[in-house]
Amino acid sequence: xxxxxxxxxxxxxxxxxxxxxxxxxxxxxxxxxxxxxxxxxxxxxxxxxxxxxxxxxxxxxxxxxxxxxxxxxxxxxxxxxxxxxxxxxxxxxxxxxxxxxxxxxxxxxxxxxxxxxxxxxxxxxxxxxxxxxxxxxxxxxxxxxxxxxxxxxxxxxxxxxxxxxxxxxxxxxxxxxxxxxxxxxxxxxxxxxxxxxxxxxxxxxxxxxxxxxxxxxxxxxxxxxxxxxxxxxxxxxxxxxxxxxxxxxxxxxxxxxxxxxxxxxxxxxxxxxxxxxxxxxxxxxxxxxxxxxxxxxxxxxxxxxxxxxxxxxxxxxxxxxxx
Ligand code: ADP
Ligand code: MG
Numbered sequence: 001x002x003x004x005x006x007x008x009x010x011x012x013x014x015x016x017x018x019x020x021x022x023x024x025x026x027x028x029x030x031x032x033x034x035x036x037x038x039x040x041x042x043x044x045x046x047x048x049x050x051x052x053x054x055x056x057x058x059x060x061x062x063x064x065x066x067x068x069x070x071x072x073x074x075x076x077x078x079x080x081x082x083x084x085x086x087x088x089x090x091x092x093x094x095x096x097x098x099x100x101x102x103x104x105x106x107x108x109x110x111x112x113x114x115x116x117x118x119x120x121x122x123x124x125x126x127x128x129x130x131x132x133x134x135x136x137x138x139x140x141x142x143x144x145x146x147x148x149x150x151x152x153x154x155x156x157x158x159x160x161x162x163x164x165x166x167x168x169x170x171x172x173x174x175x176x177x178x179x180x181x182x183x184x185x186x187x188x189x190x191x192x193x194x195x196x197x198x199x200x201x202x203x204x205x206x207x208x209x210x211x212x213x214x215x216x217x218x219x220x221x222x223x224x225x226x227x228x229x230x231x232x233x234x235x236x237x238x239x240x241x242x243x244x245x246x247x248x249x250x251x252x253x254x255x256x257x258x259x260x261x262x263x264x265x266x267x268x269x270x271x272x273x274x275x276x277x278x279x280x281x282x283x284x285x286x287x288x289x290x291x292x293x294x295x296x297x298x299x300x301x302x303x304x305x306x307x308x309x310x311x312x313x314x315x316x317x318x319x320x321x322x323x
Pocket of ligand 1: 026027030056065085093135
């Protein structure tokens with residue numbers, strides 16, 4: 001079973017940033033208003049995510065780190081109406097099988113908290129613990145027992161950059177949540193949680209660019225697009241400066257990016273990329289996020305409708321712009 005969970009882990013946990021993503025999504029699913037992330041050694045030595053969300057009860061803690069245990073899907077039917085970020089119940093088990101892992105948690109209103117430690121997949125008994133309401137997950141020595149994985153990690157600066165990019169995107173998607181990211185005891189991102197996305201964009205891209213960004217807002221039969229795009233294609237940007245969120249989940253979709261870029265190219269110079277942060281809210285049953293646990297891909301029931309929503313929304317924002 002060790003081998004089975006390490007293989008499953010390979011699917012979910014490619015690199016430190018994928019661990020951060022899973023832990024962040026769990027905190028958001030738990031209704032956190034404030035999330036702290038501490039990274040040491042580019043995530044290899046330590047990834048710690050603490051939140052002020054619902055917490056996990058003592059009785060459910062062992063289950064939370066077991067494979068295919070999720071508290072988020074009750075029926076098969078739920079699979080077509082996913083409203084939480086997680087639903088597979090394999091992230092924590094996978095991460096715990098390739099690290100020295102622990103959770104300290106206290107359920108809202110509970111008198112005491114609890115703690116569990118898992119080392120290379122082997123769970124110790126749950127113990128009582130102090131600590132605030134909410135959950136703290138610590139992942140130490142990632143891939144210590146999978147040397148082959150360690151070899152595939154990129155330079156520390158690349159891994160750190162991936163984590164920065166990821167947390168920043170989630171901070172943008174959830175502006176009403178306070179995010180703090182510390183890399184080797186240096187704060188690399190702090191958001192206020194006051195709901196102001198432009199403030200976060202300013203931290204990210206600088207005040208000058210943030211001020212220029214155009215707001216997109218577009219509605220078509222219950223499908224909604226909003227966000228920010230640059231009025232011009234920027235010389236220094238590339239495909240990665242185009243970010244899409246669907247129903248609060250960061251997705252990477254070449255067709256979506258292409259749809260947006262095409263809308264620019266019918267109006268502007270070809271060959272360059274805009275800066276864009278786009279949030280799509282779609283009826284859950286029109287989106288299949290069940291494609292791959294970590295690759296952040298997505299499938300649509302009616303792709304053409306979504307692409308044209310993106311193109312019309314983009315074009316409208318650009319045409320309304322007068323410098
Ligand atoms: P999934 O998110 O797909 O349900 P995970 O393996 O990521 O699966 O998490 C397993 C379970 O542990 C979740 O369903 C949830 O009940 C609990 N859990 C994990 N992280 C947190 C957290 N930060 N706060 C509260 N509960 C959590
Ligand atoms: Mg999860």
